[in-house]
Amino acid sequence: MAFDSLQEFLAMGGHAPYVWAAWCMTAALMLGSLIHARVERRSLLRDLKRRERRAMSEMPRKEVNDA
Template sequence: MAFTSFADFIAMGGHAPYVWSAWGVTLFLLLASVWHARLERRQLIKGLKRRDRREQTHQDNAAVAGNAAAGGGHHDT
């Protein structure tokens, strides 16, 4: 379909409300999808870091308890 002017292009042969609302909804959904994916990725990374810190703390506590139980604590007398 060829348009003789920019105004004709915007009017879309009388179908402008349907055409431009469809474009608007499509653009909105694409942007919302990208935003949501980025948000989920950020939350996943945050959760993995939190779990890693928790596991590291647990391992550190187990190592300290293991050294104490084995008499590995160093005491100056």
């Protein structure tokens, strides 16, 4: 352990703004891309399902028309 207390750990020996700014920006961008990927996948699946439901509900009518 390089630090004796939590305060010391957070202060980073006077370099706190630099170390934490770099780490937080990294964490924010990586988490952001992860969340973006999840939202993207969810919305794609939702759209696909909606389209499929619509197609299924339209199918009987179409068959009647064809007949």
